[in-house]
Amino acid sequence: MRSAESPSVSPGEKLILSMLCDLNRKVEAKGMIDPDFLEYAIQGGHIWALEWQYPSLAHRHVNGQAHADLVIRILTMWGLIEKSFHALPEPEKARIMQDAGLTAELSFPGWHDESEANYRSIARFMTERMNLFPAFRRHAGRVSGEVLVGRYKKMLQYFDQLESDPADRLLTGPELAALLEQFQIEH
Structure with a gap:
């Protein structure tokens, strides 16, 4: 849903934006x-259109350091889980997978799309834009x-x-096995 408030742009900001649009076009x-869209929207008084055209610029959400710190801890832990698991002999892998009730390869499970979207966004930014945790890029x-964040926190307590x-x-x-047991415990 779009904001009911119309953003305001002062005359000075309009001048600066217009000059930046000119500069952008000049250096190609x-x-x-799109500098043409931006300039037409500003000159025509259609500031509302900027939120429609570029919604990521209009939101007021900021991911906090505490969330980022938790994502770092979770990805660090899961990176070690995956690396350690792959280094085990096959019989021990099979036993751990059976004990944990896993039917597929042991891999970081991810984030709930709605209630953990902030964590997911931070994790993607870290891996795709900051090139942190290269093993998690995909x-x-x-x-x-x-x-799952509650389960990850329970695992971190043990970790x-x-x-x-x-x-x-x-x-x-x-x-x-003990870490994965913590993951299975429901909160």
Whole structure:
């Protein structure tokens, strides 16, 4: 739903935007904003059209540092889970998958599309725009049919209590099994 309020642009801002549109055309810059559309909208008093044409510029939502920090912790943990799992011998992988009730390859499950959209957006930004967590580039923004952040937090509680820093080593089979058991516990 679009904002009921019409954004306002001062005369000075109109002048600056118009000059930037001229400059953009002069250097033949290619970008997300069409300078002709922008200038016509401003000159014609159709500021409302900017929100329609470029909705990502009009929203007032900002993802916070706390959400970003949690995504980093979750992706770090799941990266180690995936890496450790792949390093295990096949019989141990099969046992862990059976114990965890997994029928497909062990992989980061993703985020609920509606209630965890902020986390998903942050994860995608980190992997696609910041080039962080390259192993997650294809699945950091995976959509899950379930709300999972609470389960990830439960896993992190266990993960944080491991005796030695798991970032310096691979997880053992029993540690993986215990982590996945935390994931199965419903809140």
